[in-house]
Amino acid sequence: MKILITSGGTSEKIDRVRSITNHSTGQLGKLIAETFLDRGHQVTLVTSPKALKPEPDARLKILTVENVADLLETLEPLVKEHDVLIHAMAVSDYSPSYMTGFSQLAQASKLEEFLTMKNQESKISSEEDFQVLFLKKTPKIISLVKTWNPKIRLVGFKLLVDVSKEELIQVARESLLKNQAEIIVANDLTTIDDQQHLAYLVDEKEENLAKTKQEIAQLLLERLSHSE
Amino acid sequence: MKILITSGGTSEKIDRVRSITNHSTGQLGKLIAETFLDRGHQVTLVTSPKALKPEPDARLKILTVENVADLLETLEPLVKEHDVLIHAMAVSDYSPSYMTGFSQLAQASKLEEFLTMKNQESKISSEEDFQVLFLKKTPKIISLVKTWNPKIRLVGFKLLVDVSKEELIQVARESLLKNQAEIIVANDLTTIDDQQHLAYLVDEKEENLAKTKQEIAQLLLERLSHSE
Incomplete structure (x- = not known):
């Protein structure tokens, strides 16, 4: 499959010396990219300049963007030529x-x-x-994906802070429907640290819990491979 | 001499996912630190997590800070026990x-x-x-330095964007007087790129032009060594 992954976080300039940044190390996107590369898939990674990146690989293409306008411009043509978009980037609202x-x-x-x-x-x-x-x-990029390519399989992310499991799942399911996504990965900043990364992979029927970044990447690979 | 250097840029949180960042690679502070280390001085470098840093060295101590409140708390005791402060950090206003x-x-x-x-x-x-x-x-840290240690020799930085040489020098000289600095390094974002870094080292009597980051570091070393 041709997999498009976004990771890292966008930055919006206030002036030439200051900007508002959405924090994201890019670690999860890097791991997801590596997991799909290992299985022989072709990966395009759209990420921010300071985010962590996989080692060079013949089947990996990396593009960097600074802000939402860049991301929009970069993503539209790519969405049209990939089978899957895993949209893990922290995008400025x-x-x-x-x-x-x-x-x-x-x-x-x-x-x-x-x-x-x-x-x-x-x-x-x-x-x-x-x-x-x-x-x-800013334009909600996730809501534009299916207008660019109705056939692309879309995995979205939802990051909340300090909410109940019920609220997390509910918000994820709303996003699933609104954006016509196949899976929403729902996570809470308070249950992410160096050791763990709790996340629910939510679809219309069920929610699978992953406990680490590795498990998230692995579950995404399984779910996207099974229903191919 | 015991040299205290600040470099990189501070970040102020908006909430747990977003913050306002002052951009600075930390490259100039790194070079200044290396230049003073090479001459046998002891260096304490206070910088931001993502800024460039010198290689480990027995005479080098590195501390990292995120925001202005951290910087204030970290710097006050250090200013009291150093001979020189070269304050190159891009601090959030x-x-x-x-x-x-x-x-x-x-x-x-x-x-x-x-x-x-x-x-x-x-x-x-x-x-x-x-x-x-x-x-x-935020508190203007440069204006507090002499209240913490009246004997410390202070080098400040002033970064403007797209102004005339006259304005740059004038603003630098005002800062020199207001903050009781020995030198203000005045530079303009429009004359800084990969190849060059124009800067005027301004004191009460004169202004010396440096054309690269190396020249800035070298001139600072000379000026601070001569009048020891």
């Missing part, structure tokens, strides 16, 4: 649109006007005690 | 204090109330098209 001192906000007659403003300076100045940063929602 | 949807802002009667709010959630939700992030100024 919001991108900075305008930053200003609090006094400008306090003096404004209509707050809506800030939603269309853009900064002219390449480094935003830092005089006031408080600044306000406006952020705009 | 602002730290996130509260993030909310635009609708909450639009409905508020007094905008000032947002300045003291804190988020309760560990991952801020992402329903609205626009979010607003409030940021609070």
